Amino acid sequence: MRSIAIVTDSSAALPADFFAEATVSGGLAQVDLPVSIAGQPLEGLSSAEIDAAIVTAHVQGEQVTTSGASPGELIEVYERLASEGYAGIISIHLSGALSGTCDAARVAADLVQLPVAVIDSENLAMALGQVVINLYRFTENTDDLETAVEVAEDLCAAVKLFFFIPTLDALKRGGRVAPALAMVAQMFQIRPVATVLDGKLIYLERPRTTPKAIERLTELTLDFSAEQAKGSHRFAAGVPAPTGRVVAVHYCGNLLQAQEFQRSLGEPAEDAELLPLPPVLSAHSGLGALAAVVY
Template sequence: MSSVAIVTDSGAAIPDELLQTLQADGGLEVVPMPVTIGERTFDQNQGTSVFDEIVLAHALGQQVQTSSPAPGAFSAVYRKLAAQGYSAVVSIHLSSELSATYNSARIAAEEAPIPVFVIDSGTVSFAYGQVVCGAVELARQGISATELAAIALEMCENSTLFFMIPTLDAIRRGGRVHPALARVGQLLQIRPVGTVENGKLVYLERPRSLEAAQQILAELTETEVQRRHHSPAEMEHRRTPQPSGRLSAVQFCGNDSQAQTFAADLQLAGEQSPLISPLPPVLSAHTGVGALAIIIY
């Protein structure tokens, strides 16, 4: 058994089948991030039923909110891993600019019975989910927690995410954009395309049709892939996987056929097929139905 365990949150968007495979040998724990619709609160473990409720809430114009796990949720996980014999934990989480999850983990780490290295990924979704997956494999090779934390942070810094949101309405109801801006966006039928920079959502383009938004998303992705192919990054840590511009994943919210088509149209010769999977409820709550997220490493 590895002496280092990995902890993350459900915002990492690791597909269920992949997650079960990684957890089969232990050493990986996912702390759920609750979703609240009206007076009802759901967690990640309720799976498809949560997503169905979110879709219905968006259709009815209801407010969908998310919250960060309390420090106690992380404390329980860290104690559990210590009791299982792990000597340290690397805890990788959603950008602290977008959620208090990182701070909850940091508070819990201060009183954990074993050393816990808490990483602010500075990003969202599978952009850090893929880092979690890589960290699990590296931990099983016997890498120390100190080195593994440094590698995980470097991987996060080299993960790129572009996204397309079909409407600003869901973001408005979740409190992620000013209501006045959202109303203008709805009036003009803006379909924002953006990325994550310094841990924050940044809108790069504001097209007014889904076709234009998808085209911009594809162009951004292709440009970033080619840039990385022609300008390899120098890694500070020799064990850090080289970011070569691989299209890691295409993630969606209720528009799986669109994601499949988008990935097929974007596929580059010789590229390994990207992971195609749904966004988790905690992210779907803010994106609304029809969102696409592209992850590159």
């Protein structure tokens, strides 16, 4: 039996088949990050129903908001894993610059008996999910928590997310961007292409049309893919080295566009998972978002 459990959050966009496999095998827990529309929490709904509700809210211009996990929720998860016999936990979450979940995890870690190492992935979506997948598989064969933490940090540094959002309206409604900035973007028809650097959203390009934005997103993704394929990373035994593959393509209400984007990336994206952005992220991206994750 594995001795180290992994805890993450629903921003990780974990593929359904992996999540099902890990649920059966044990040693993985995920806390949900709540989403509300016009102040009403989306509770008791399936993932498909939540996705549909968020798409509808964006179409109708309703405010979609999110919140992080609470220390109490995380304490419950940590204590449950301790009762199941795990000797240590790595609790790894979306960027602390974008959510208070890491802070909540640190508070919770101080209030339980077993050792909990909290890691800020400084990323989100499958850029976090890919780390979780590789870390989960690595910890199946080790009981060394310190080494596992080092591996997690190396994995976080090796994965990259690039994304495009067609408008800042959803970010403005959710309070994640200043209204003045959103207005300027609308006036000049800016279609931001961005990445995550040191946990923060960094705009790399500001194209004026969607085709140009997707073209730049494609170029940036393939440039990083080629650089990653050179194999500069050296990891512990049992950890798959980065190869520059596009491991995931994300979308929000634009599946056909995402499929075309995946085709445009060519061979590096042939095996990529095609995944909707998780609700806690699509709440802020708005309709038409595209993202690529390279490892």
